[in-house]
Structures are given as structure tokens and as C-alpha cells.
Amino acid sequence: MASFTLRYIAAPWVMSLPGGGGTSHGGVRMGETLAAELLGGAQARQQARRLAEQEFRPRRTAVGVGAALLVTAAGGAVSAELLTVLDVLPDGWSPMARSMAVLRGLTWADPWTLGVAGTMAAAGPALLLAALPGRARTLPLAGEDPLMAGAVGRAALRRTLADAAVGVPGVVRARVRLRGRFRKRIVVRAATGYRNRPDISDLVRAAVHARLAEVELMQWRRVDIRLNRLGG
Amino acid sequence: MRVGIALTGTALAAAGGAGLCLGLAGGDLAARPLLDPAVSRYADGTAWFWPVAAAAAVAVAACGLLWLAAHGRAMMRRRRAALDGPTRMRARAAERDLLRDALRLPGVRDARLRLTGTAVRPRLLLNLTCTGDAVLGEVYGELGAGAAERYRAATGMPDLVVVIRFRMVFGEPAPV
Numbered sequence: 212m213a214s215f216t217l218r219y220i221a222a223p224w225v226m227s228l229p230g231g232g233g234t235s236h237g238g239v240r241m242g243e244t245l246a247a248e249l250l251g252g253a254q255a256r257q258q259a260r261r262l263a264e265q266e267f268r269p270r271r272t273a274v275g276v277g278a279a280l281l282v283t284a285a286g287g288a289v290s291a292e293l294l295t296v297l298d299v300l301p302d303g304w305s306p307m308a309r310s311m312a313v314l315r316g317l318t319w320a321d322p323w324t325l326g327v328a329g330t331m332a333a334a335g336p337a338l339l340l341a342a343l344p345g346r347a348r349t350l351p352l353a354g355e356d357p358l359m360a361g362a363v364g365r366a367a368l369r370r371t372l373a374d375a376a377v378g379v380p381g382v383v384r385a386r387v388r389l390r391g392r393f394r395k396r397i398v399v400r401a402a403t404g405y406r407n408r409p410d411i412s413d414l415v416r417a418a419v420h421a422r423l424a425e426v427e428l429m430q431w432r433r434v435d436i437r438l439n440r441l442g443g
Numbered sequence: 444m445r446v447g448i449a450l451t452g453t454a455l456a457a458a459g460g461a462g463l464c465l466g467l468a469g470g471d472l473a474a475r476p477l478l479d480p481a482v483s484r485y486a487d488g489t490a491w492f493w494p495v496a497a498a499a500a501v502a503v504a505a506c507g508l509l510w511l512a513a514h515g516r517a518m519m520r521r522r523r524a525a526l527d528g529p530t531r532m533r534a535r536a537a538e539r540d541l542l543r544d545a546l547r548l549p550g551v552r553d554a555r556l557r558l559t560g561t562a563v564r565p566r567l568l569l570n571l572t573c574t575g576d577a578v579l580g581e582v583y584g585e586l587g588a589g590a591a592e593r594y595r596a597a598t599g600m601p602d603l604v605v606v607i608r609f610r611m612v613f614g615e616p617a618p619v
Contacts, residue, residue, distance in 0.1 A: 275444045275445075282510065289504075319465040319466040330459070339456065356587045363611070424580075
């Protein structure tokens with residue numbers, strides 16, 4: 212079945228390959244190999260991308276440890292109270308009588324109750340937001356090894372792209388921002404003293420693209436150039 | 444880990460929201476105590492109430508403890524690999540070759556590595572400091588094609604995950 216699928220996919224390419232006669236057995240074999248290599252390469256790239264996403268996404272360790280401590284403390288305190296009621300733990304373990312008195316004395320409209328409830332209501336959505344994947348502080352590099360992941364920091368990338376933009380004759384300074392959560396783009400704000408060079412933004416774009424090609428990021432980003440002409 | 448954070452957040456939001464609703468609703472409901480006498484009467488009259496409540500609380504506390512332990516284990520594994528002695532020795536021997544190969548690549552100024560993870564899922568963390576104009580794609584490709592593969596072969600860990608973090612150093616003050 213897999214072989215049939217590969218042969219089916221490979222057929223149009225085989226026709227266009229030199230010596231790939233389509234009907235000849237050798238041509239189909241070559242097409243199969245090519246298709247298998249291409250499919251294998253795509254799969255390896257996908258695995259490499261998954262590994263990079265897994266490795267470089269924020270771990271939220273501090274939030275996780277905090278939430279775990281909260282759950283442990285709350286569960287432990289309530290357990291101690293209830294196990295004291297059941298006489299599993301001796302009376303000294305928890306001030307059960309005082310806790311019950313407090314719970315019986317406070318009403319739902321009490322400022323203390325509202326304060327605690329408000330804090331919980333605010334902390335809950337904050338934790339839910341923290342559980343979202345979030346923005347990685349590093350940008351993964353393209354690769355085909357499914358067991359390898361590489362990344363460069365956002366600040367370092369911004370700096371190296373700014374250096375590339377400043378390398379264009381006439382550009383005095385440049386500032387780079389990485390924007391967009393879904394439509395990812397690189398915004399380069401370059402300042403130039405030249406007023407008679409209409410192609411300067413193309414040159415800056417070309418320089419930034421060349422530098423990006425050297426870095427080889429995993430995700431393609433559009434490059435927006437915003438030129439600021441100095442001197443009036 | 445994220446599932447735990449999300450569950451805790453949901454529980455907090457639900458409990459806090461319910462508390463606010465009851466408190467701000469006004470009327471008779473807001474004036475009732477947190478531990479309603481009706482609940483106390485029901486608990487006293489029901490034999491299974493306190494044991495079930497206690498079991499639930501102990502289960503929550505146990506989940507919290509397990510979660511904390513998982514965090515601690517993950518943090519420890521990120522610092523030190525849980526590997527046997529011979530593998531550790533082979534890794535130490537292969538480390539020099541990998542660092543030498545990495546430092547020979549153009550633009551690489553400094554290289555540091557750390558072996559982490561478990562015997563089932565080992566992980567090599569490689570921190571490379573490169574010059575500002577280094578061709579990172581080339582360095583990354585060269586490492587993957589040569590040095591990392593040799594390290595895997597030398598340590599006998601063909602499934603070793605290699606994670607490379609690039610830092611860049613720039614000579615002049617920033618022109619930004």
C-alpha cells in the first residue's frame with residue numbers, strides 16, 4: 212500500500228526527470244526513492260520543529276512550583292483539620308475549634324471574605340493565562356535532524372539584524388523589533404541622512420534578508436522596513 | 444505541568460467567583476455564615492460526610508506533593524544526567540572532542556556543554572557563544588552533521604537529543 216502511494220505521488224516527477232520514462236521500471240524506482248527522500252525530509256523537519264517547540268517554550272517552573280505549593284498547603288491544612296475531627300490526629304495538630312468559630316462568624320458579605328474571594332477570582336484567570344504556551348524567549352533555527360534543536364535569543368537576533376541594516380551605506384542607525392504572535396514579522400526602523408536614494412529601503416531589506424538567510428530561522432518572517440529620513 | 448496549573452487556576456477562579464457572587468448578591472444569602480448551620484447539622488447527621496471530606500482533602504494534598512516532587516525531579520534532571528558510570532565516563536571523554544570541534548567552527552568563541560536527562564531520554568545542552576557576524580545556520584548544520592553525531596556514537600547514545608543555544612557577542616557598542 213505504501214509503495215503504491217509513493218509510486219502514485221512520484222509519477223508526475225518521474226516524467227519530468229531526465230531518463231525518467233514513467234513506464235520504465237527504473238524510472239519508477241528512481242521516482243519512488245526521490246519521493247521517499249522528500250517525504251522523509253519533511254517528516255524529519257516536522258519532528259525537528261516539534262522538538263524545538265518542546266525545548267524552547269517557556270517552562271513556567273516558578274508558576275508551577277507556586278501552584279503546587281498552594282495545592283499542597285491548602286490540601287494539607289484542610290486534611291489536618293478534618294483528620295482532627297475524625298480523631299485520626301491528636302487535638303494539638305490543628306486549631307479546629309478556632310477555625311470552625313471563624314467560619315461560623317464570617318458572612319459571605321464580610322469584607323474579609325470578599326477580599327479572599329476576590330484574590331482567588333483574580334489569581335485563577337492569571338494561572339489559566341500562565342498555562343497557555345506563551346512566547347518563547349528564543350527563536351528556533353531550521354534543521355532536519357529530529358534529535359537536534361537550536362535557538363538564538365531574540366535580543367541577539369535583533370542586534371545582528373540591526374548591524375546588517377546599519378551596514379548599508381547611508382543608514383545611520385537601525386532598530387529592529389520582532390512583532391506578531393500569528394503573523395510574525397520583523398520591523399526594521401532605519402534612519403538615513405540620504406534624501407536622494409529612493410532604493411535605500413530595498414537595500415536595507417536585502418541586507419536583512421541576507422542576514423536572516425545566514426541565521427536560518429525555523430519560521431519565516433516578513434520584513435517590514437520603515438525608513439526615517441534625517442535632516443528636516 | 445501546564446494541566447496542573449490550568450486545573451488549579453480553574454478551581455481558584457470557580458471558588459473565588461462563587462464567593463464573590465454569594466457576597467455581592469445581597470439579601471439573606473450574603474448575610475449567612477460561611478459555615479452554614481444547615482451544613483453542620485447535615486455533616487453531624489451523616490456518618491460518611493467527614494471521612495469522605497477528609498479523604499478528598501488528603502487526596503488533594505497528595506496530588507500537590509506529587510506535583511512538587513515532579514517539579515523537583517525535572518529541575519534536578521535539567522542539571523544533572525541520571526546515567527550510569529560507564530556512560531558518564533564515555534561522555535566525559537567525548538566532551539573534549541565535541542568542544543574542540545565546536546570551537547573550530549567559524550565564528551564560535553566559546554562552547555560549554557552539559558549532559559542532562561535520564562538514561563531513557565538523555566539530552567545534551569550545548570551553549571555556544573558566537574561573534575555577531577557568525578553564520579549561525581552553517582554552524583548549526585556543521586554541528587549536527589559532524590560533531591553531534593560523533594558524540595552520539597562515542598557515548599553509545601544514538602537517540603541523544605542535542606539542544607544548542609546560541610549567544611552572540613558584539614564588538615562595538617550597539618548602533619541601535
